Amino acid sequence: MIRLLSTLMMVFALASCQAQGIKGALDKLKAKVTESDLTKEEAGKGLKEALKVGAEEAVAFLSKENGYYESVYKVLLPEEAQKVVSKLKMVPGFSNVEQELVLRINRAAELAASKATPIFVNAITQLTFQDALNILMGEQNAATNYLRSTTSGQLYAEFKPVIAASLDEVNARQYWKDAVTAYNKIPLVTKINTELDDHVANKALGGLFQLVEVKEAQIRTDVSARTSDILKKVFAKQDKR
Numbered sequence: 529m530i531r532l533l534s535t536l537m538m539v540f541a542l543a544s545c546q547a548q549g550i551k552g553a554l555d556k557l558k559a560k561v562t563e564s565d566l567t568k569e570e571a572g573k574g575l576k577e578a579l580k581v582g583a584e585e586a587v588a589f590l591s592k593e594n595g596y597y598e599s600v601y602k603v604l605l606p607e608e609a610q611k612v613v614s615k616l617k618m619v620p621g622f623s624n625v626e627q628e629l630v631l632r633i634n635r636a637a638e639l640a641a642s643k644a645t646p647i648f649v650n651a652i653t654q655l656t657f658q659d660a661l662n663i664l665m666g667e668q669n670a671a672t673n674y675l676r677s678t679t680s681g682q683l684y685a686e687f688k689p690v691i692a693a694s695l696d697e698v699n700a701r702q703y704w705k706d707a708v709t710a711y712n713k714i715p716l717v718t719k720i721n722t723e724l725d726d727h728v729a730n731k732a733l734g735g736l737f738q739l740v741e742v743k744e745a746q747i748r749t750d751v752s753a754r755t756s757d758i759l760k761k762v763f764a765k766q767d768k769r
Contacts, residue, residue, distance in 0.1 A: 574762025
């Protein structure tokens with residue numbers, strides 16, 4: 529009987545030691561995971577900063593003089609306008625109509641681009657933790673797609689009147705109206721009444737999102753583009769996936 533009790537006590541002691549060992553190991557593992565993994569706050573803050581940096585850099589680049597005009601995001605004339613300028617090149621006073629129009633619509637896009645920053649920032653502040661996690665572990669353009677889906681409508685609504693005002697500021701709409709009037713007087717042509725506002729607004733926004741996507745890719749793939757500690761920590765998690 530005494531021998532049996534001694535054996536049982538040894539078993540319980542051994543089990544207790546094993547349990548404590550397992551608990552200790554789990555505690556260490558938990559501490560390690562906590563130290564290395566992101567908190568919700570860090571993930572949200574890091575993604576918001578990445579989006580803000582990318583959006584602000586894109587806006588700053590495109591809103592300066594020649595930001596659109598001398599870049600791959602240059603806004604070209606719509607197809608209908610191409611028909612007009614090809615006919616007008618031989619009409620006195622309109623020999624440089626295409627070059628003049630392209631310059632003016634890009635100047636209008638550059639003036640309008642600066643209006644995008646507060647709209648982007650507002651969308652970024654609405655980012656949830658789940659949004660942030662999906663973006664972080666998503667495709668290379670996941671952040672841009674988030675901005676595109678949440679801001680396109682508002683940006684267009686804001687951009688179009690600004691584009692119209694900007695086109696007027698550089699006298700592009702009057703110049704285009706004069707060109708269309710001259711074109712419609714040419715015998716046998718199909719008369720047109722095409723506005724530039726919608727085309728320029730859409731193309732300007734398209735270029736803006738393309739550049740935001742480039743900036744996002746830089747932060748995702750180039751460690752040197754991660755200019756703060758939080759960016760480095762957040763995107764280090766992405767690097768390990």
